[in-house]
Amino acid sequence: xxxxxxxxxxxxxxxxxxxxxxxxxxxxxxxxxxxxxxxxxxxxxxxxxxxxxxxxxxxxxxxxxxxxxxxxxxxxxxxxxxxxxxxxxxxxxxxxxxxxxxxxxxx
Amino acid sequence: xxxxxxxxxxxxxxxxxxxxxxxxxxxxxxxxxxxxxxxxxxxxxxxxxxxxxxxxxxxxxxxxxxxxxxxxxxxxxxxxxxxxxxxxxxxxxxxxxxxxxxxxxxx
DNA sequence: TCAAAAACTTACTTCAGAGTAAGTACCCTA
DNA sequence: TAGGGTACTTACTCTGAAGTAAGTTTTTGA
Numbered sequence: 001x002x003x004x005x006x007x008x009x010x011x012x013x014x015x016x017x018x019x020x021x022x023x024x025x026x027x028x029x030x031x032x033x034x035x036x037x038x039x040x041x042x043x044x045x046x047x048x049x050x051x052x053x054x055x056x057x058x059x060x061x062x063x064x065x066x067x068x069x070x071x072x073x074x075x076x077x078x079x080x081x082x083x084x085x086x087x088x089x090x091x092x093x094x095x096x097x098x099x100x101x102x103x104x105x106x107x
Numbered sequence: 108x109x110x111x112x113x114x115x116x117x118x119x120x121x122x123x124x125x126x127x128x129x130x131x132x133x134x135x136x137x138x139x140x141x142x143x144x145x146x147x148x149x150x151x152x153x154x155x156x157x158x159x160x161x162x163x164x165x166x167x168x169x170x171x172x173x174x175x176x177x178x179x180x181x182x183x184x185x186x187x188x189x190x191x192x193x194x195x196x197x198x199x200x201x202x203x204x205x206x207x208x209x210x211x212x213x214x
Numbered sequence: 215t216c217a218a219a220a221a222c223t224t225a226c227t228t229c230a231g232a233g234t235a236a237g238t239a240c241c242c243t244a
Numbered sequence: 245t246a247g248g249g250t251a252c253t254t255a256c257t258c259t260g261a262a263g264t265a266a267g268t269t270t271t272t273g274a
Contacts (some may be wrong), residue, residue, distance in 0.1 A: 002190075007138035007154070010207070014134050016205045018125065024232065027121050030115035041251055046116070051146065052233070057252060067213065077241040078250040088214055095205040099124045100117070102202045104110075107195055148221055151265065159263070164222060182273040185220040 006031050020066045025061045030085075033069070038084045068092065071107050127173045130166045132158050137192075140176070141200050147190045175199065 025048065030040060032047050039047070044056060060083060063069040068089030074080040075083060080094070111119070116150060128134060132155065139146060139154050146154070165191060170176035175196030181187040 005138075005207075007135060007150060010203075011138045013207050013210060014128075014203050017210050018128065018134075021121075021125065024171075026123075027118035028114060029120045031112075031241090034114075042249090045251095052235095053252070054136035054230075056252090064142075073251095076144070076250095077137075078248085079240075079252085081251065086214075088212065091209055091212065095202075095209045095229095096117075096121050098202040098205045100112075100120050100196055103124050105195065105198065107193075149219095152221095161224090161264090162262070165262090180221095183220095184272080185218085186222090188221065195251095199240065 020068065023062060025055055025059045026063060029059055029063065029090070030061045030096075033083065034090065034104075036090070038082050038083070041081050041083070044083065044092065055097075063089075075082075121209075127170075127175065130169060132162055132166045133170060136163075136166055137196070137199065137203075140190065140192045141197070143191070143197070145189050147204075148188050149188070151190065162200065 021030075028048050028051075029044065041056070041060075044052065046054065048056070060069060060071070064071050068086055070084050070086055072082040072084075074082070089098060091103075121179040123180075128137075135155055136151065139151060148163070148167075151167075152158065152160065155163070155209050167176060167178070175193055177191050178192055179191075181189070
């Protein structure tokens with residue numbers, strides 16, 4: 001059974017999703033982790049040269065709180081922390097693809 | 108043929124789409140126009156009580172510039188202006204649906 | 215002649231998200 | 245005992261999107 005949407009409630013639902021994607025750097029991070037990739041903090045830093053440490057952490061923490069990213073800490077010296085997508089996070093891929101396809105279709 | 112995406116270029120592509128959706132009121136407006144609906148400025152005002160005239164115009168103008176909304180002026184007094192989605196704008200519906208479905212799937 | 219209706223404009227203020235730059239904790243090794 | 249590597253924190257400033265509130269244009273009808 002499909003939900004009944006009003007313009008307001010549908011807009012609200014999509015807005016919740018956009019909030020998850022909306023940080024300045026979340027999409028780049030996301031696309032670096034798609035396909036089951038696992039990356040250290042420092043690897044993401046190198047992969048996204050323009051990002052600052054503050055921003056990288058901030059975005060990762062929000063993505064973790066939103067349930068699309070997982071954080072794994074290894075208690076070593078120097079420390080090691082790995083980031084990967086949750087299953088749910090991975091499933092964003094086809095949805096974002098739909099947006100890309102739409103954009104390509106501009107008449 | 109499918110494009111070759113790097114993390115950066117794919118993120119960039121999606122970002123372009125998000126910019127089209129990202130204004131504070133664009134999604135609500137969009138969902139009020141989906142399905143071929145045609146609305147006057149004043150009808151949108153009434154349908155979205157919290158919006159101000161300034162914001163409504165601003166968002167509509169941006170959506171027009173982005174090519175998802177069409178503006179039709181009737182030279183009457185008092186004036187009449189109608190807004191509707193372009194074909195391309197209509198096609199956003201399934202893509203946004205994919206996002207809604209994804210959101211419902213949260214484990 | 216003056217109000218009324220619709221669709222805007224304009225000037226000003228507010229605030230959250232982003233950037234800058236520096237500092238912290240931990241332990242190992244030379 | 246000093247420096248190096250990794251993963252963060254913190255304090256501050258800056259900017260642009262959004263909100264507020266009032267004004268503008270046009271012609272018709274009382």
